[in-house]
Amino acid sequence: MGLIDFSKLKSETRTFAGKPVNVTIGPRFNKMGVPAKVVFSLKSLMEGMWLTLSYLLSPSTVVTKEYPENRLTLKFPERYRATLRLTNDENGFFKCTGCKMCERACPNLSIKVITRKGPVSDKMELDRYIWRQDSCTFCNSCVQVCPFKALNMTHDFENAVYDRRLLIYCLNRYAGPAAGILAAQDEETRKKMMEPRQPYGGNVPMNGYQLPYLKALPGKPADPAQGSNK
Amino acid sequence: MISEKIPTSVDKFKAISSDNISVQESDDPGDRIVTLNMGPSHPATHGVLRLVLSIDGEVITEVVPHIGYLHTGMEKLGEYMSYHQFIPITDRMDYLAPMLMNLGYILGVEKLLGITDEIPARAQWLRVLYSELMRISSHLIWLGTSAIDLGAMSPIFYALQDREQIMNIFEETCGARLTSTYFRIGGLREDIPDTVIPMIEKFLKDFAIRLDEYQNLVTGNPILINRLKGIGCLSKETALSYCCSGPVLRASGVNYDVRKARPYSGYEKFKFNIPVYQEGDSYARFLVRMDEMRESATIVRQAIDAIPAGPVKIDRTDIILPDKHRTQGNMEELINHFILSCRGFNAPVGEVFSTIESSKGEFGVYLVSTGGEKPYRLRVHSPSFLNLSVLPAISRGSLIADIVAIIGSLDIVLGEIDR
Numbered sequence: 001m002g003l004i005d006f007s008k009l010k011s012e013t014r015t016f017a018g019k020p021v022n023v024t025i026g027p028r029f030n031k032m033g034v035p036a037k038v039v040f041s042l043k044s045l046m047e048g049m050w051l052t053l054s055y056l057l058s059p060s061t062v063v064t065k066e067y068p069e070n071r072l073t074l075k076f077p078e079r080y081r082a083t084l085r086l087t088n089d090e091n092g093f094f095k096c097t098g099c100k101m102c103e104r105a106c107p108n109l110s111i112k113v114i115t116r117k118g119p120v121s122d123k124m125e126l127d128r129y130i131w132r133q134d135s136c137t138f139c140n141s142c143v144q145v146c147p148f149k150a151l152n153m154t155h156d157f158e159n160a161v162y163d164r165r166l167l168i169y170c171l172n173r174y175a176g177p178a179a180g181i182l183a184a185q186d187e188e189t190r191k192k193m194m195e196p197r198q199p200y201g202g203n204v205p206m207n208g209y210q211l212p213y214l215k216a217l218p219g220k221p222a223d224p225a226q227g228s229n230k
Numbered sequence: 231m232i233s234e235k236i237p238t239s240v241d242k243f244k245a246i247s248s249d250n251i252s253v254q255e256s257d258d259p260g261d262r263i264v265t266l267n268m269g270p271s272h273p274a275t276h277g278v279l280r281l282v283l284s285i286d287g288e289v290i291t292e293v294v295p296h297i298g299y300l301h302t303g304m305e306k307l308g309e310y311m312s313y314h315q316f317i318p319i320t321d322r323m324d325y326l327a328p329m330l331m332n333l334g335y336i337l338g339v340e341k342l343l344g345i346t347d348e349i350p351a352r353a354q355w356l357r358v359l360y361s362e363l364m365r366i367s368s369h370l371i372w373l374g375t376s377a378i379d380l381g382a383m384s385p386i387f388y389a390l391q392d393r394e395q396i397m398n399i400f401e402e403t404c405g406a407r408l409t410s411t412y413f414r415i416g417g418l419r420e421d422i423p424d425t426v427i428p429m430i431e432k433f434l435k436d437f438a439i440r441l442d443e444y445q446n447l448v449t450g451n452p453i454l455i456n457r458l459k460g461i462g463c464l465s466k467e468t469a470l471s472y473c474c475s476g477p478v479l480r481a482s483g484v485n486y487d488v489r490k491a492r493p494y495s496g497y498e499k500f501k502f503n504i505p506v507y508q509e510g511d512s513y514a515r516f517l518v519r520m521d522e523m524r525e526s527a528t529i530v531r532q533a534i535d536a537i538p539a540g541p542v543k544i545d546r547t548d549i550i551l552p553d554k555h556r557t558q559g560n561m562e563e564l565i566n567h568f569i570l571s572c573r574g575f576n577a578p579v580g581e582v583f584s585t586i587e588s589s590k591g592e593f594g595v596y597l598v599s600t601g602g603e604k605p606y607r608l609r610v611h612s613p614s615f616l617n618l619s620v621l622p623a624i625s626r627g628s629l630i631a632d633i634v635a636i637i638g639s640l641d642i643v644l645g646e647i648d649r
Contacts, residue, residue: 023627079405139318145571
C-alpha cells in the first residue's frame with residue numbers, strides 16, 4: 001500500500017473529564033484527496049465483488065458437505081478417533097485381560113476396569129469395562145498402552161443423548177463365548193459360562209443411580225448400556 | 231375498607247420522572263465517566279474476556295481486563311500427572327494451535343531429560359512441518375474472526391475453507407482435528423500416512439492462490455485500512471516493557487522470533503524471513519500475520535520437499551512407547567512398556583525453561599523436577615496473557631468501536647491466558 005505514508009507516532013496527554021490520560025496517536029488514512037479516495041474505494045469494492053461472483057459462477061469450488069444426508073457415504077481417515085470399543089478374538093471372546101493399564105494411563109479417569117474371579121476358569125478375568133464418554137478426551141492413550149490390542153477407537157461419532165448418564169458405557173455387555181463353544185459344554189458349565197453380567201455398574205459417580213435433582217428416565221430404569229448402539 | 235396502595239416500581243419511576251423533581255447537573259467533571267461492561271460473553275472478545283471500560287462519551291479513558299473465566303487449573307493438573315499423561319491436556323491451552331502447545335511442552339520435557347539432540351531427524355522435520363501448518367491454521371482463524379469484528383462477513387468463509395483442508399490433513403495424520411495429541415516426548419506418536427503428502431501439496435497449491443485473493447479482498451480494502459490504521463499504536467519501548475512477543479512485538483519494529491533467535495527442532499535448516507513492521511498500529515499487526523502465513527507456506531514447501539527417512543521415535547523404550555509389534559516380540563520392551571504405561575518414566579532432578587514461537591508469540595514451559603515421574607512445578611509462560619496486558623496502554627483515547635479492532639489485532643486466546 002504505497003498510497004499511505006506513515007509519520008512517527010506521537011504521544012501526548014489529553015484531558016478526559018478532568019483527568020489526564022496518556023494517549024498514543026498514529027496517522028489516520030486521510031492523505032488522499034476525495035476523488036482518489038472514491039476511485040480507490042470503488043476499485044477495491046469491485047475486486048471484492050468480483051471474487052465472490054467468480055466463486056458463485058464456478059461450481060467446482062463448492063465445498064459444502066450436506067452432512068446428515070451424506071451419512072452413508074461419509075469417509076473417515078483410518079486413524080479417526082471416536083467411540084471406544086473392545087475387540088474380539090477369533091472365538092468371539094474379548095481380548096481384554098483386565099490388566100488395568102488403560103485405567104492407569106487415562107489422563108482424566110474415564111476408564112474403570114472391574115475384574116472378578118472367573119466362575120469356570122477360576123482365574124482373574126474381566127468383569128465389566130466401564131468407559132465414561134462424558135469425560136473422555138479421545139486422546140487415544142488407552143489404545144496406545146494396551147499390550148494385547150484389546151481396544152480400538154471406531155469411527156462411530158454420533159453419540160448425542162439427552163442425559164449425561166447415558167454416556168457411561170459398559171463395553172462388555174455380553175462377554176460369554178460364542179454359540180459353537182457353548183454347545184460343546186455340558187449344561188452346568190454352559191450356565192456358568194453364560195452367567196449374566198450387570199450391563200452397567202462400578203464405582204464411578206452417577207453410575208446409573210438416580211440423582212435427587214434429576215428426574216427418572218421414561219421407560220425402564222436408567223440402563224445406559226441399552227442406549228449405546230444406535 | 232380500602233387498603234393503602236403499595237407503591238410499585240412504576241410509581242416510583244413516575245415520581246422521579248415527573249416535573250416536580252429536577253435532576254441537578256453535576257459540576258464535577260469526573261461524573262461524566264460512565265462504566266461500561268463488555269463481555270464476558272461478547273462476540274468480539276474472542277472467548278470469555280470481560281473488559282470494564284470507563285468511557286467519556288464515546289472515548290475510552292480506562293480499560294480493565296478481567297480474566298479467569300476459563301480457568302481450568304492446567305498448571306496444577308500437570309503436577310499430578312505423569313509427563314506423558316499431560317500431553318492431551320496441553321491441547322486445551324491454545325485450542326486454535328494445539329500442536330504448538332504440545333511441542334512447547336514436550337520440548338521442555340526433552341530438555342529436562344537431556345535427549346534434545348537424540349531426537350531422530352525425521353521426527354524433528356515433521357514437527358516443523360506440522361507446526362507451520364498449525365500456525366497457518368491459527369492465523370486463518372484470526373483473519374476470519376478479526377475481519378468479522380470489523381464488519382466484513384465473507385473473509386471468514388474463505389478462511390475456514392482453507393483451514394478445513396489443514397484440519398483434514400491433521401485428521402488423516404493423527405485422527406483428530408483439533409485435540410491432536412500427535413507429538414510425544416522423544417518423537418511422534420506414529421509415522422505419517424502416505425496419503426497425507428498429496429493433501430499437503432494440494433493445500434499449498436490452493437493456498438498460494440488464496441493468499442492473493444486475501445490481498446484483494448481484505449488487506450487492500452479501504453474500509454479495513456480506515457478501521458485499523460493508526461488504531462492501537464504500540465511503541466517499541468512499550469512493547470518491550472510489557473514483554474510482548476510474536477506478531478504484536480514484530481509489528482512494533484522489534485525483530486525477535488524464537489525460530490531465528492534460539493532455533494529449536496531444526497528450524498535453522500529452513501530458509502524463511504521474519505516480517506517486521508515499524509508502525510506498531512493494528513494495521514501493522516494485520517500485515518505481519520498476513521506475511522507470516524506466506525512465510526509459513528514456504529517453510530511447509532521446503533519441509534515436504536525433503537523429508538528425511540528414518541524412525542520417528544527415539545530408540546529408548548523407557549521414554550516412549552515403542553511400536554506394538556516390537557512390544558510383543560521382545561521381553562525387555564514389554565517390561566518397559568508396562569512400567570512406562572503404569573508409572574511413567576523417572577525424570578532427573580533439575581529445572582528447565584524452554585520456549586517456542588507459537589502462533590501468538592513466545593510460548594514457554596518452566597519445569598521443576600525433584601525426581602520421580604511427575605514434575606514438582608509446571609509453569610506456562612503464555613504469550614496471549616502478556617499481549618493482552620498491553621491493551622489498557624494502547625486503547626486509552628480511542629473509541630469503543632476501535633477497541634474491537636484492537637482486540638482482534640492482538641489475537642488472544644483465552645484458553646491459554648487462563649489455562
